[in-house]
Amino acid sequence: MEDNREMLLKRVQICDFILVETNEYLDTHPNDQAALDYFKKYNEMRRTAAKEFTEKYGPLNMWDFEGGNRWNWVDDPWPWEKQ
Amino acid sequence: MWSYSKKLQYPVKIERPNPAMAKVIISQFGGPHGELGAATRYLSQRYSMPYGEVKGVLTDIGTEELGHMEMVSAIVYQLTRNLTPDEIKKSGFDVYFADHTTGLYPQAASGSAFSAETLASTGDVIADLTEDLAAEQKARLTYDNLLRLVDDPDVRDPLKFLRARELVHFQRFGESLRIAQDHLDAKNFYAFNPAFDMPKK
Numbered sequence: 401m402e403d404n405r406e407m408l409l410k411r412v413q414i415c416d417f418i419l420v421e422t423n424e425y426l427d428t429h430p431n432d433q434a435a436l437d438y439f440k441k442y443n444e445m446r447r448t449a450a451k452e453f454t455e456k457y458g459p460l461n462m463w464d465f466e467g468g469n470r471w472n473w474v475d476d477p478w479p480w481e482k483q
Numbered sequence: 484m485w486s487y488s489k490k491l492q493y494p495v496k497i498e499r500p501n502p503a504m505a506k507v508i509i510s511q512f513g514g515p516h517g518e519l520g521a522a523t524r525y526l527s528q529r530y531s532m533p534y535g536e537v538k539g540v541l542t543d544i545g546t547e548e549l550g551h552m553e554m555v556s557a558i559v560y561q562l563t564r565n566l567t568p569d570e571i572k573k574s575g576f577d578v579y580f581a582d583h584t585t586g587l588y589p590q591a592a593s594g595s596a597f598s599a600e601t602l603a604s605t606g607d608v609i610a611d612l613t614e615d616l617a618a619e620q621k622a623r624l625t626y627d628n629l630l631r632l633v634d635d636p637d638v639r640d641p642l643k644f645l646r647a648r649e650l651v652h653f654q655r656f657g658e659s660l661r662i663a664q665d666h667l668d669a670k671n672f673y674a675f676n677p678a679f680d681m682p683k684k
Contacts, residue, residue, distance in 0.1 A: 409490060410494070412490065413490060413491070413492070413493065413494070416488075416490075416492070417492065417493070420492070420543070420547055421651070423543055424540065424543050424544060424547070424651070424652075424655050425655070427536055427537075427539035427540045427543060427655070428536050428540060428655055428658035428659060428662060429658075430536060459489065460488055460489050460490055461486060461487070461488055461489070462486070462487075473489070478489065479489060479490050479491045479553070479557065480491070480495070480553065480556060480557035480560050480561070482495075482496050482497060482498075482561050482564075
């Protein structure tokens with residue numbers, strides 16, 4: 401169970417890292433078509449990975465809240481805690 | 484505006500606490516080449532930056548540095564869990580513990596509190612970007628020194644990730660300086676400061 405949480409979270413982290421790296425590259429190369437396509441591809445992948453994670457394990461961002469009777473944003477674990 | 488993502492940029496999972504390591508690694512939180520200074524430097528400098536590409540670089544790298552501050556803090560936090568007073572005394576962590584227990588406080592390894600005097604925001608495009616290039620190298624060499632002191636692979640792994648990011652940021656700031664210089668007088672980069680002097684029509 402925990403392993404699955406870790407795996408799904410890692411998938412989001414990998415996509416987000418690629419997006420941050422590509423974002424910073426695009427800042428100084430804003431017309432690089434290959435980099436733009438690369439960003440688009442992983443942005444799509446990120447959306448899927450984040451949806452899969454948040455449906456099972458709760459929000460990564462406040463916008464992930466989907467109703468329900470508890471503000472599960474406050475639920476452990478928080479990122480700095482060894483999970 | 485910023486929003487929080489409830490995850491680290493890169494995993495930090497440290498099995499064994501080690502307060503002696505925490506005592507030196509905390510420098511990359513609040514020390515002279517640390518992540519708090521890095522974020523503050525770039526996010527302050529961007530207001531006097533005239534070029535969109537470089538406004539983007541300062542904003543996005545500054546934002547990433549906030550995530551690195553969180554990673555360094557997580558490393559220190561995990562290295563100082565479940566300590567006994569005896570372990571604290573033996574490790575030399577007692578000098579920190581006296582004031583901060585095991586809370587996170589931005590300071591250098593040598594014990595001095597975080598100071599904005601470790602960074603510059605000059606309002607001069609070339610001076611700021613040159614400062615940023617040096618800052619990335621100083622952060623890199625600090626991670627190199629920490630990697631010389633740390634043998635636990637659980638701790639080395641995130642430190643290596645952070646070190647690699649300094650190299651990438653150095654590259655982006657190099658490109659930023661080139662972009663800025665392309666906007667300047669090619670015969671004299673210092674003929675005017677585009678963040679202050681009115682450009683000649």
